[in-house]
Amino acid sequence: MPCFPWLSVLFETLQNLGISVSPNHYYWPVPDRAALEDREWPVRSLPAGLDLRLKQQIELLGDSVSEYGTEWTFSEEEKENGSHYHYNNGFFEGVDAEIAYSFVRKHRPARIIEVGSGFSTRVMAAALHANLAERDTPSELITIDPFPDRIGCRTATLTDE
Helix, strand or coil: CCCCHHHHHHHHHHHHCCCCCCCCCCCCCCCCHHHHHHCCCCCCCCCCCCCCCHHHHHHHHHHHHHHHHHHCCCECCCCCCCCCCECCCCCCCHHHHHHHHHHHHHHCCCEEEEECCCHHHHHHHHHHHHHHHHHCCCEEEEEECCCHHHHCCCCCCECCC
16 A cells, blocks of 8 residues: 555545646756746747748738638537537637638648547548549548557548549
8 A cells, every 4th residue: 555545545536637747857858947947048049041031921921811711610519529620729710720621722742641630630631522522632631640540540542532
């Protein structure tokens, strides 16, 4: 029996509430927030010779928004089956989702490889479906995720067959 049996009960209760307790140790990958807040974070300039082409990036954003902005008709809340993208999901919302959708629509990639899966996967899948419906252009969306079932599907094939 542990020295402090109530610690096991406390740990289990916190886990059930979605709160993870981790060690505060130098080798632990999760940093000590108190130590981080006291550190200075110097602002670094971009490396010399790196041209971000900000003007072209802003034009690309503007073109994407004007071309596909009318398609951003996602619901605000989750629908019954929960397999489609919706705003107010707490993870991938608003402008991020709208720009991802627009870029996939505009550039029509044949293959997207995403590490992890979730709401970003759902919004890109919606864009790929729209591309398929518009031009019968098959695409592949590959996610690398240890828990693929959490978004409601294991495999999705977007083809005209």
